[in-house]
Amino acid sequence: MFRTALRTVLAHKARLLMTVLAVMLGVAFVSGTLVFTNTLSDAFQKSSAKGFDQVDVAVTASVPQDEGNRINKTPDLTPALLDKSAKVPGAASAVGVVSGFTAIADKDGKLIGGGFQSQGGNYWGAEDTRYPLVDGHAPRGTGEVLIDSETARRAGYKVGDTVRISVDGPVLTPEITGIFTTDDGNVAAGGSLALFDTASAQKLFGKPGTYDEIDVKAKAGTSQAALKAGLDQALPRGLTETTTGEQLAADQAEAISSQMSGLKQGLLVFAGIALFVGTFIIANTFTMLVAQRTKELALLRAVGASRRQVTRSVLVEAFVVGAVAAVAGLVAGIGIGAGLRALMGSLGATVPDGPLVISPGTVGSTLAVGVLITMLAAWLPGRRAAKIPPVAAMSSVHARATTKSLVLRNTLGALFSATGVxxxxxxxxxxxxxxxxxxxxxxxxxxxxxxxxxxxxxxxxxxxxxxxxxxxxxxxxxxxxxxxxxxxxxxxxxxxxxxxxxxxxxxxxxxxxxxxxxxxxxxxxIRADYVVSMANGNELSPDVEKKLKAVDGVTATSPLRNAPARIDGSTESLTGVNGRAIGELTDLKVDDGSFKVSGSQVVVDGDTAKYRGWKAGSDFTVYYEDGKKQRMSVAGVYEGNDMLSGILLDSTVLTPHQTDPADMRVMVKTADGATDAVKDRLEKALGSNPAVKVQDKxxxxxxxxxxxxxxxxxxxxxxxxxxxxxxxxxxxxxxxxxxxxxxxxxxxxxxxxxxxxxxxxxxxxxxxxxxxxxxxxxxxxxxxxxxxxxxxxxxxxxxxxxxxxxxxxxxxxxxxxxxxxxxxxxxxxxxxxxxxxxxxxx
Incomplete structure (x- = not known):
């Protein structure tokens, strides 16, 4: 029977070609997805691991727990902590790290890279082995900057050029004094990195005299675990946390793997759809092949073949077809994976260098999928053919489905459909x-x-x-x-x-x-003509609203100024707005009460009101981040949306309780409405800042x-x-x-x-x-x-x-x-x- 099955396959090569193609395409999609995502994940993980080569232990500030109704601030990492870290037994050196969002404009004034990947930091000088210089010298003062080699290549910058940069504030135009290489994952993903000297970075990122992180390098012979233990003993407990470079690399790798898993699952869903569709074709093909060979199979039954042997012969055919298609699909999938990686590069997405990853799991799962799908689809036609009596098959009286089978099929289909609906x-x-x-x-x-x-x-x-x-x-x-x-x-x-x-x-x-x-x-x-925000979603300086308010033709502005607070023992976000102008800038439907924001009167979105059990006229006590409290009254309940929600109160009430006031957005209304000329005036008033977006509705x-x-x-x-x-x-x-x-x-x-x-x-x-x-x-x-x-x-x-x-x-x-x-x-x-x-x- 095995030889008969193989001869049957070889005798009907043309008939099975379409089935092989259907299986091959589905399998190619699966293998291509696995190769592509595994290659990306491996490249980013190796790149991120290199980024931690210069870090044996990282010291960061502990995030404090809120106490009662008071919101505690994260402590600063001071130069004293830096000195203490450097003197811990087993420590070779310690570097204070400062970082933050830094937008770099290209020569046309447009933001380079995605806003979230535009970063800046500090450069320690010749001893800073994290960022080897390939050209130029270290920066001195806010008028000089280093940029990474990938950004320089993409934008066409070289040493001596002037570049437009925004560091959460006014536009700077420093000179590029040097270009460096880096294994930073953000740069590998298409972002940018700008470096200032430490004092300038601290000033620009709002961290005067302090650091975001302290990176400690171990002496030869000292393990990361031993250095971590020494730092834990020497540094103040409860104020700092220590993490080994190995753990940082592992965490980064896990994060990258998690991000890739989402992409992988999405692509595999569509691969599954292609295979699912292909299953119908395979089943259809084998049904017709078996129907055409009914007399042949009946003759086999007549000369002594059992039902099981007939079914097995069909499954052997399916196995051979599935194996051939799976191997071809695997090869095609490897090509698809390599092509997708090249396509990302041609679309401007930077992918770290690395080999194409073809894991044993990819090969095994791809071959298994192709063979199993084909055999599963062929099993029912083979079983159906084996059940036909030899005499009936030779007389072709088996061809029509019985009334009983049709009634059963239609009843089952109706039940599934009705249940699904x-x-x-x-x-x-x-x-x-x-x-x-x-x-x-x-x-x-x-x-x-x-x-x-x-x-x-x-x-x-x-x-x-x-x-x-x-x-x-x-x-x-x-x-x-x-x-x-x-x-x-x-x-x-x-x-x-x-x-x-x-x-x-x-x-x-x-x-x-x-x-x-x-x-x-x-x-x-929104009745406002424009909404102004940061490209990376960070906060705007309060100066932005002041500059916009001074633009000719602007009739009303309002910030959306967020701040944490404590209400009934839990954290809640407050949004400060211009109480006098907010009604002119928005058109929110009020379900209860009136839309009035002034003094101790606030408005609340429906979801928050439902969660808190509030309605118009309800009173509550709010504890601001500085620990002070105030009694508030709900003037109205409005329908929130993705653009505006939460508790809205007057910014003049909120701002005195904030240490560093900042706005998520600023809404602007003008006398001339939304026009290109007005938008151009607003952008120029903000210094044509590449980090700031001015958007109409x-x-x-x-x-x-x-x-x-x-x-x-x-x-x-x-x-x-x-x-x-x-x-x-x-x-x-x-x-x-x-x-x-x-x-x-x-x-x-x-x-x-x-x-x-x-x-x-x-x-x-x-x-x-x-x-x-x-x-x-x-x-x-x-x-x-x-x-x-x-x-x-x-x-x-x-x-x-x-x-x-x-x-x-x-x-x-x-x-x-x-x-x-x-x-x-x-x-x-x-x-x-x-x-x-x-x-x-x-």
Whole structure:
């Protein structure tokens, strides 16, 4: 039986080619994902480990616990602690580190790198081995700076150039006195690093005479653990914490691995979708192969082969096909992983140098996935063939499904579908994250149910296309009949396309609805023309509002000044605003009381009010960060959103209790509204600072929606793989169908159907099957998009469903295009069949 199975595989190489391609594509996606993410993770981990080569033990300030209603400040690391660390037995040297956000502008004045990766620090001079100089000399004073070699290369800077820099404050224009190399992970990820002398860094980062961290280097022969123990004894307990360089590197590696796991899981989801779609094609292919070999298998049964042996022979075929496809997929996946890494570089994302990582786990899991998926898909057709009695198989009386099997299938499909719809509908009424898991379960059940019901659904839906097909005469009529002749095969083919379009449509509906809701939120919640903030999300200096207020044409400004406080024994965030102007700058819906911010009167968002049990007229005591307390009264409860929420009070009340007042945002209203000229005046008033963003409502809305847009584009790209697999499925089905109907096609040609009519028949059959899958996919996608939106609407008051009719039409056109392209080869093959040879075939 084993030899028979191998001969069968070799005898039907052309028939199995599409199956091999389907498995190979899915496996390539899996292996490519694993190779790509493992390579990135390994490169970043090794790079970060190098960054800690000069640190044996790091000393940081302990984060104090709040006591009662008082908020304690983090202690400073003083020069005295630095000296004490350097004198600990086993310590060779100690370096005080100061760091903070530092924006570097390119020669066009634009921010280099992502805002969160733009960092600055201090340079100790020739003994600072962390940052080897490749050109120039150490900086002296705030008028001189060092920049990393990658930033210099990307921006075209060299020693002697003047650069625009912002360090959480006014724009500086220091001279570049040197360029250094670094293994810093932020720089490797595409960010930038600027270094000042220590005194200048302390002044610029608001740490005069103090440090953020003390890095201690051990003497030869002293272990990191021994040095850590000595530092723990010498330094004040409760004020400092010590961590070995090995632990820092391990923590960094774990953080990188965690970040990569999110990317890996996301990519593997789409790889799973491609494999899931491929499973239908594999099952379809083996079902048709087994059906074509029914008499052959029956003869084997007649000469003594058992049912188990027949099933095993089919599984051996599947194993061989799966193994070949998995090996090819692994090789292709390695190429995909290398290509993705190169693509990141071409898009401007800097990836540390390192080898391509092909782990044994990647090889093993990839091969296992390919083989197991193929064998799993082939098991049912093999089992079904083995159960056919030899005499019945030779007489072909087994061909039709029994009424009992159809009733069982349709009943099972109806139960799955009904349960899935019920669970999804129930999830829409749940609160936010609580409904995510039930909705995912309901979606899976519904998709399975629709797949089971697809043979039943195919007849009425395809029959609906009959009036259109009649236009094509005999070819159209034959195409419709061929489409419903084998509902199970049609269903399996259409389902592959259905799943891909379900996901694409659902994501498109959600993204369009979210964009509309965010636009509505920005337009309804904010009356201000502009919102000013830092590029990295850090706080703005209070001087920013003062400068904006002085700009010609500005009629109102208000800061959003955050500060921690204690209320009823727990920490709460307060937001200071301009009480007189906030009503002019915002348009927040008030559910209870009035929107009045003045003196001891505050307004609170609905979620906070519900959590605290407050309503209009409620009183509470707030303890500020300086320990002083004040009695407050809730004037009103408003509907919060992603842009504005929490407890709003007058900034003149809050600011006296803050040591270092700073604003998260500043809202600005102008007499001329939002225009390019006004925006240009505001940016110039802030010194054309690369670290500061001046955004109108549309900019704010686009920034919030950017993540969803990026995700949607990724989905389109990744699901293209599933669509390609679906195309292969349609080609495979049509090719096998043409093979099965060779005698029939020969008879049609003999009685007058010309080659053109034969081609048209096969193409229309493909078009009908593809559109059937497209209609199901788009319908399910719209339903899931609506349901997910209802769940999201519990957290976003402005959410409303938006159906992107233009894109939905485009998706239907895509399904039709898939059908037309997939039919090219099978139609040509059908038209070129020799009539006499085809009529004599069995």
């Amino acid at each position: 019920a669970v999804v509908l129930a999830a829409t009424s749940m609160d936010g994250s609580d409904g995510q898991a039930p909705m995912g379960l309901g979606a899976v059940l519904l998709i399975i149910g629709v797949f089971i019901l697809t043979p039943l659904l195919s007849r009425p839906l395809i029959a609906a296309a009959a009036p259109v097909l009649r236009v094509f005469g005999v070819s159209g009529k034959l195409a419709r009949q061929n489409s419903v002749r084998n509902p199970r095969r049609t269903a399996a083919t259409a389902s592959a396309l259905m799943i891909g379009l379900t996901l694409i449509t659902g994501m498109t509906v959600m993204a369009g609805s979210l964009q509309k809701s965010i636009d509505k939120m920005a337009a309804s919640a 549309k900019d704010v809305s686009n920034e919030i929606a950017q993540m969803f847009t990026l995700m949607l584009n990724m989905v389109y790209g990744l699901l293209a793989m599933a669509v390609i697999v679906a195309v292969l499925g349609v080609i495979n089905t049509l090719a096998m169908s043409v093979f099965e109907r060779s005698q029939e096609i020969g008879m049609l040609r003999a009685i007058g159907l010309d080659r053109k009519g034969t081609k048209r028949m096969v193409r229309l059959e493909s078009l009908v099957i593809s559109l059937f899958g497209g209609v199901l996919g788009i319908g399910l996608g719209v339903f899931f998009g609506w349901a997910a939106g209802e769940l999201l609407g519990t957290k976003m008051a402005t959410y409303e469903l938006v159906l992107p009719w233009a894109r939905l039409s485009l998706f239907l056109l895509l399904a039709a295009t898939v059908g037309v392209l997939a039919a090219l080869w099978p139609a040509r093959r059908a038209a070129r069949l020799n009539m006499l040879t085809a009529i004599k075939s069995e």
